[in-house]
Amino acid sequence: MxxxxxxxxxxxxxxxxxxxxxxxxxxxxxxxxxxxxxxxxxxxxxxxxxxxxxxxxxxxxxxxxxxxxxxxxxxxxxxxxxxxxxxxxxxxxxxxxxxxxxxxxxxxxxxxxxxxxxxxxxxxxxxxxxxxxxxxxxxxxxxxxxxxxxxxxxxxxxxxxxxxxxxxxxxxxxxxxxxxxxxxxxxxxxxxxxxxRGLCSLELTLETANTDLHSGTYGGGVPNALHAMVELLSSLHDKQGRVSVEGFYDGVQELSAEMREEFAKQEFDEEQLKESLALDSLYGEEGFSFVERVGARPTLELNGVYGGFQGEGSKTVIPKEAHAKITCRLVADQDPQAVLDAIEKHLKAHTPAGAKLTYKPKEKAFxxxxxxxxxxxxxxxxxxxxxxxxxxxxxxxxxxxxxxxxxxxxxxxxxxxxxxxxxxxxxxxxxxxxxxxxxxxxxxxxxxxxxxx
Amino acid sequence: MxxxxxxxxxxxxxxxxxxxxxxxxxxxxxxxxxxxxxxxxxxxxxxxxxxxxxxxxxxxxxxxxxxxxxxxxxxxxxxxxxxxxxxxxxxxxxxxxxxxxxxxxxxxxxxxxxxxxxxxxxxxxxxxxxxxxxxxxxxxxxxxxxxxxxxxxxxxxxxxxxxxxxxxxxxxxxxxxxxxxxxxxxxxxxxxxxxxRGLCSLELTLETANTDLHSGTYGGGVPNALHAMVELLSSLHDKQGRVSVEGFYDGVQELSAEMREEFAKQEFDEEQLKESLALDSLYGEEGFSFVERVGARPTLELNGVYGGFQGEGSKTVIPKEAHAKITCRLVADQDPQAVLDAIEKHLKAHTPAGAKLTYKPKEKAFxxxxxxxxxxxxxxxxxxxxxxxxxxxxxxxxxxxxxxxxxxxxxxxxxxxxxxxxxxxxxxxxxxxxxxxxxxxxxxxxxxxxxxx
CATH class of the missing domain: 3.40.630.10 (Zn peptidases)
Incomplete structure (x- = not known):
């Protein structure tokens, strides 16, 4: 047959x-x-x-x-x-x-x-x-x-x-x-x-002025939307890649010995992965293997960040606005709406002085x-x-x-x-x-x- | 006449x-x-x-x-x-x-x-x-x-x-x-x-992989160039906008009482500035007025930051590379080449694990x-x-x-x-x-x- x-x-x-x-x-x-x-x-x-x-x-x-x-x-x-x-x-x-x-x-x-x-x-x-x-x-x-x-x-x-x-x-x-x-x-x-994994996504914008400004005339004296954005976004993770947003890990299950065993069966070759993607090093929460991080742990990723001049050459501008696109992958019983709420709260609490936050929640799935x-x-x-x-x-x-x-x-x-x-x-x-x-x-x-x- | x-x-x-x-x-x-x-x-x-x-x-x-x-x-x-x-x-x-x-x-x-x-x-x-x-x-x-x-x-x-x-x-x-x-x-x-003010400028790129990656398949287990970039760029300033690069302020003169008096003569209206630019607040090094910050203090500005998806909608991508354009305004006896060197040293020392830095110095002027x-x-x-x-x-x-x-x-x-x-x-x-x-x-x-x- x-x-x-x-x-x-x-x-x-x-x-x-x-x-x-x-x-x-x-x-x-x-x-x-x-x-x-x-x-x-x-x-x-x-x-x-x-x-x-x-x-x-x-x-x-x-x-x-x-x-x-x-x-x-x-x-x-x-x-x-x-x-x-x-x-x-x-x-x-x-x-x-x-x-x-x-x-x-x-x-x-x-x-x-x-x-x-x-x-x-x-x-x-x-x-x-x-x-x-x-x-x-x-x-x-x-x-x-x-x-x-x-x-x-x-x-x-x-x-x-x-x-x-x-x-x-x-x-x-x-x-x-x-x-x-x-x-x-x-x-x-x-x-x-x-x-x-489940998913939730969002977009955010920071605005600091009503117009782009000349860095000569204003530089050092007014807020810069990109400075505010990198400060805000860098607050989302610690150095090991663990998400710093309070409540983000609610509903995540600790890995049981059985689950770790099941993951180990894949005999995943981390060295081969590093080589094929030309990675200097893997990355992520301490205490987990690559397949565990990806299979059983949630993540918050910056998918796009942009603001100011992107053309050829240089432009001495202080950008009035900066943008970011973020998606999270969720596991176990994490509630995508609760995760979005926790991120919104974190962003509001960490928006630097002088910047105005616009937050737009997008997709969500368990x-x-x-x-x-x-x-x-x-x-x-x-x-x-x-x-x-x-x-x-x-x-x-x-x-x-x-x-x-x-x-x-x-x-x-x-x-x-x-x-x-x-x-x-x-x-x-x-x-x-x-x-x-x-x-x-x-x-x-x-x-x-x-x-x- | x-x-x-x-x-x-x-x-x-x-x-x-x-x-x-x-x-x-x-x-x-x-x-x-x-x-x-x-x-x-x-x-x-x-x-x-x-x-x-x-x-x-x-x-x-x-x-x-x-x-x-x-x-x-x-x-x-x-x-x-x-x-x-x-x-x-x-x-x-x-x-x-x-x-x-x-x-x-x-x-x-x-x-x-x-x-x-x-x-x-x-x-x-x-x-x-x-x-x-x-x-x-x-x-x-x-x-x-x-x-x-x-x-x-x-x-x-x-x-x-x-x-x-x-x-x-x-x-x-x-x-x-x-x-x-x-x-x-x-x-x-x-x-x-x-x-x-004098000036120096530079561009930098961080690369973490040889291809953009899917955040589902890899998210949480590999480095993200944008995460590395926001972490690196946020290390350049403290919360008050003072530049954190070691040696950046070498050659800057302290403001004398006479110079402060001369600046004060301008009777600059900071409230009016805030209003005209719709600024929430001014920004900059503590202990200086706006005209002093702009006239007699150096600054390091992010003019452009970009990486990943910028289009309409969302894209669950882990970007392989991220870019930034930076200019500094310099004062008094700051040597633009020395400032570029100090920034290069800072960037190298602060590049997060898993990211590869490419640094390009550009213009410089006293x-x-x-x-x-x-x-x-x-x-x-x-x-x-x-x-x-x-x-x-x-x-x-x-x-x-x-x-x-x-x-x-x-x-x-x-x-x-x-x-x-x-x-x-x-x-x-x-x-x-x-x-x-x-x-x-x-x-x-x-x-x-x-x-x-």
Missing amino acids: NADYKAYFEQHREEHLNELKEWLAIPSISALSEHKGDVAKAADWLAHKLKAAGLEHVEIHSTAGHPIITADYLHAEGKPTVLIYGHYDVQPVDPLHLWETPPFEPDVRNGKLYARGATDDKGQLFLHVKAVEAILKQEQSLPVNVKFCIEGEEEVSSPNLPLYLEQHKDKLAADAILISDTSLLAPGKPAISTGL AFNVDPSHPMLQKAADAFGAVYGTRALFTKDGGSIPIVEKLSSTLNAPAVMMGFGLPDENLHAPNEHFNLENFDLGLLTIVEYLQSI | NADYKAYFEQHREEHLNELKEWLAIPSISALSEHKGDVAKAADWLAHKLKAAGLEHVEIHSTAGHPIITADYLHAEGKPTVLIYGHYDVQPVDPLHLWETPPFEPDVRNGKLYARGATDDKGQLFLHVKAVEAILKQEQSLPVNVKFCIEGEEEVSSPNLPLYLEQHKDKLAADAILISDTSLLAPGKPAISTGL AFNVDPSHPMLQKAADAFGAVYGTRALFTKDGGSIPIVEKLSSTLNAPAVMMGFGLPDENLHAPNEHFNLENFDLGLLTIVEYLQSI
Whole structure:
């Protein structure tokens, strides 16, 4: 059986890759309003491919933001139902000058497909469309009931999907939610994520005057918005990277010996990480390994800081305003709203004299955890084993897919996160890519899984 | 006599303003290489006007950077020689969105001429061209010998004029150097600056990895270039704005009782300043007034800080690099190279673990001081008195015209800084403008001065 599919996918490989490239060429950046039309175009493209794959009831639902796509194939009476979730929107691309080939001109080099969205998440989502299509073409039926629910707002924290889920609970009901938007641990080392960090984000502005000022005429006598900003932002962490905001760690669980053991099983190579990213040293809270810091500890990151002159040469200006963008990754029972409140209080208390703070809370999502002993997760680990030759480990992922917690709690079904990416595929960064080895094995693993349950 | 000139300038006012607007419309930004052609165009424009004014030996000298223009009229035998210095280059214009009218579309509103360069320095320099032209037209001769030496690199710290000065010392020899590139204290309160702060500048970059990273996959476990940058930059000042760099204040003179008295004479209204700039509070070293801080104390200003995502929406990125631009204003005997060295040492010592520092020193210039009892300065104060009805005060200016110290020491002549700007004319900032009252009175004051010496 597996051999048949191997031949089928080999035979259609070029055709599949060309299709995926076509999709990747559409710059569906959900965060930037000028790309609204492109996001819609990417949705249409996907709906068309779902129909072509043989799925039924393919529908594009408009929302207050970007569209949601649903489809299904429900002819396996008495068999479980799997809801496949994914997203067709992508991250912004700057700094553009660091891309080796343009982000929306997909390019295959050394067995890797380079493009924004190649791994996060168009490439991984595409595997499910083609796996289902393959089974339908080979068998004229599916061994389980399959539903798709695909959104275009994951990269902006899914503002509109929760309402849709509430309103269509029955239509979307499933025994498991299948998601490929995470990573293997390393080439040949598959993993199923049983935890995702939550998230909250905010923006802040400091203003010190009603106009930019000349540093000759005023320098040394008036506040400088950038001085105020670096002073304020430097108050957020101690030297070891522990967040200094009072109350930030409320709801974080201490790591048990069992959890530390589970993390240790990954045999993560910190030296290799340092080398591959050209890091002088790792960084973070004392007393935790890298995988523990990323998997079980929260973080507060400055994603952008800017103010004053950024052009060529110099400009003797005292900037009137400075800006910062911040996101936090949350774990366990941290309440994203409580974290935002704690940060707001800290920022207000630490804003230097002479500066006026504007604080804007943005996204928020709880962390998510699932019990790996659930049969739907055990079978997924087996499917990896059958295809990769190595059974998947159950891990905790540092990233956030804010909607997973919502999907799982609303539909009361476990989330099965079968990731086919790799940790160094430059998600959210220049030169994002997808290793085609996992493109090939991913198709087979999904077929194997759907047939095993 | 004065009455004749008043009538003459009234009669030619519209024509003069139209000419100046034509010049201001040329975006001669010396710091940006894409404007090299515009800088050359602004130089040609000025050379043409100097010829039209009746000056002789008008020459455009090319340099390694932007051209120097010289001209003279040397027919007043036995009379002193005045060298008029000024610059036709302007500052960059961003943030462009804060301009009420475009920076290179000059616009008169409420008796003010708005444009980049309106007061710094095209507008002020233009007064000298038109004052000399007026005398030549009215009297067919000048009461003194006049030379012009005009550059296009003042806003980038005059890299090429010093060599030209050394090579043409004799040709440029003068009894006084006349410069209008400073300000009145307030409307109707003329001032002659007898001191300018020196300057040094630098850029720095911190790098923490070879690629931007996803805050989900890595956040909390790897260094963030922005965290390192805000920590490093916040180490440069204490809470009161005193610079924390060891050795920074070497060569700074303590303020004597006499100097404090001289500053107090300005009767500077700090409350009014706060109100006009919408400042919550003033800022700076303890124990000094605003005019003392700006006139007699050095400062270190962050002019630009940037890294990570600056677009609309959010991006969960850990930036690999962050950048900062810094300038210092120096006083008394501070050596700009020693200050740069001290800052470099501080930055190296305070760069957080995991970050790699790249440090680039840029401009440097000594502070300048002149003795106000010199007759050429006393007569300048009298000329203001005759036209404005108030004799000019002798002040210390916080700004830097790096070339003034060089001009004065190379030509061994006092610099007479007759400023016609106002402190709130948004030099180096959006909505730069020139109050036309001082356009009118400036022309008369220059004529009065040239006739009095």
